[in-house]
Amino acid sequence: MKEIKYSLSEISCASCADKIEQKIKKLNGVEEGYLNFVTKEIKVQVADSTDTARLFDTIKKIVKDEEGDVEVCELTPNVIYAIDGLDCANCAAKIEEKLNKTEGILGANIDFLAKKLTLQFKNSLDQKRIEEKVQKIIDKIEPGVTIAQSNVKNEDHVDEESSMTKDLIIFGIGILLFIGGLLIAEGTVFRYVLLILSYFIIGGEVVLKAVNNIYRGKVFDENFLMTIATMGAFAIGEHPEAVAVMIFYKVGEFFQDVAVNRSRRSIKKLMSIRPDVATIKKGNTSVEMRVEDVQTGEIMIIKPGERIPLDGEVLSGASTIDTKILTGESVPVNVTKGEMVLSGCININGLLTVKVTKLASESTVSKVLELVENATSKKAPTENFITKFARVYTPIVTSLAVLIAVIPPLVIQGATFEEWIYRALIFLVISCPCALVVSIPLGFFGGIGAASRNGILVKGGNYLEALNNIEIAVFDKTGTLTEGTFTVTEINTANGATQEELLEKAAYVESFSNHPIAVSVVNKYNKQIDQSLITDVEEISGHGVKATYQNDIIAIGNARLMKREGIEFKESVALGSIIYIAINGKYVGNIVVSDQIKKDSKAAIKMLKSLGIKKTVMLTGDKKLVADTVGKELDIDEIHSELLPEDKLNIVEELLLQKSSKGKLFFVGDGINDTPVLARADIGIAMGGLGADAAIDVADVVIMNDEPSKIGTAVFVAKRTRKIVWQNIYFALGVKFLFLALGAIGIATMWEAVIADVGVSLLAVLNAMRVLKYDYKNK
Structure with missing residues (x-):
């Protein structure tokens, strides 16, 4: 199949x-x-x-x-390619833009941080032909970069480290030649030769790339800027400064690569939760199998300390499960026979035998990884803005540099071309936009990763950024703000009956029903039930049940049943579903079954309001009295009750008209009937990683457990991500514009300009990683 x-x-x-x-x-x-x-x-x-x-x-x-x-x-399924040799974030953006305009490709996304290209083809039959076209496009923009289809994540850093060691040795030789040149007296040919040699040993790759790019009609990248700046310095006799600028540039590039690679490893570590093999029971023996080869119904053996390979049902054994990687919860969960366990979690202390219920491709851990890995394909508006800004900014600054080099010597008395060319070269050095192009997507991916570590899956940077602008928060009630499971909350007796007697007779009669209310009564009784003691069971549709138990005729149901049977009773005004009970035609009391408010729902609403949400709204199909009571308890601003699914959609449509032009509305739900509203809201949030698959597919954000407080955490992560991203934008542009001004008026030197440029890039990357490292639980 x-x-x-x-x-x-x-x-x-x-x-x-x-x-x-x-x-x-x-x-x-x-x-x-x-x-x-x-x-x-x-x-x-x-x-x-x-x-x-x-x-x-x-x-x-x-x-x-x-x-x-x-x-x-x-x-067609997305095809993932590993990218080798792509070190320029700006070039990555250009390649991505070109590929998205290529015939035969539905969508292209380059994840510069993960060195990954994702392509979706219009027709799988054309894949090979289009792959060749893709490589040609890459060769034209960035020669030497190659792609190879890869479905396996490569965690081996040996080649990367070997290449880095080789580069450091070459760089060291260049430094020694540079120092040797400085020690030789000025004006000698040997000094000049050593400086030239050191320049090409250290920066030869940069110059070669710049020449190739110019040959292909591609200018205004960092290689071009550094080559023109340093060659210009040589031309005006600033030989040591030209080499020093290239040295500082390469040092900055090295530290930036180290920082980015460290962030890549942090993100890869976050992703390394999918086990490769499962131990499967075969008769009296066990064998290790690739998880992709395991079929549903097979029996897994999971030892203490092992990560659970596939979703399944516990057949035997009891243990404690660490679910932190999926739900963000540090408190372990106890599991026994009959309970479900999720792939990706860790079995802490007991041997479990588990029947596989989902294939590897459908397992919880696969869903989580797919959502997180694909999140980078949906870029935030800020990322798109910076990409466009970089394409315009660098040519403008380069044009200004030309004007600075030419115009002042012609119009200012005493000004020399040498002096103003030098100032123009400083302009070129500082104009590189790499700090922005690298650090901003890194910041958003860090935010998505931080949310994932806390049990919140955000399907794209666009949704993470949109969470900053939420004005209206809309909640479904059952299963979202309340537990969605019925519990006996009151047992009220009458006419001499006891609570024990009432609960026992109700549990015996209700034991024939699978209705959630009936199940809650049986669970409350919590004793062995001998159904052979029950006879003459009669279900009365829309009313309740009559049966004989221990020679007593018991009627149990709603108020309509009591009226139908002609039994005198007092109608209850308690909150919840009321079960009235009569024995031999005499009313003996009622049992109240209620859906409980989740323990953190109130804190969640309070947190959202503190984060700037202007209005909270609850939608439910429940009766008005129940809805109003829950809403008042949680301090909900607006409550709509007794709704059909289409009514919820209509109300959300009305609420969308109430927000500002830049404001957003999110809807939180957990069931199949919530999918139209989830899709219509600006941001749909699905509650519970074990909720309806349809709701999870349509939602933009998925809360992996049932805690409403995670919604507030998601908004907090979004706000912190945006804060750090804009810190980088203001910091990078501020420093650049400052040095552009200082260079133009002759205060800054080229050394200072290049140190400022690489320093800004490095600090911006390190600052972006703060998003991922922050402890959101103890905020």
């Missing part, structure tokens, strides 16, 4: 979508078909031998018959 996905350009009719889905399901070879009206995607599962080209044509015809000229496009 294989799964194929298709995207629809538009679909506006839910009824038509259902008709399309039903027709697709009936096609030959289609085992399963599903059309997601919200995401406008068709998923089909077909046999490996299916003619996919013919199937595609058939599906296009079905869509056309129902929806007219709606474009259908096959969604």
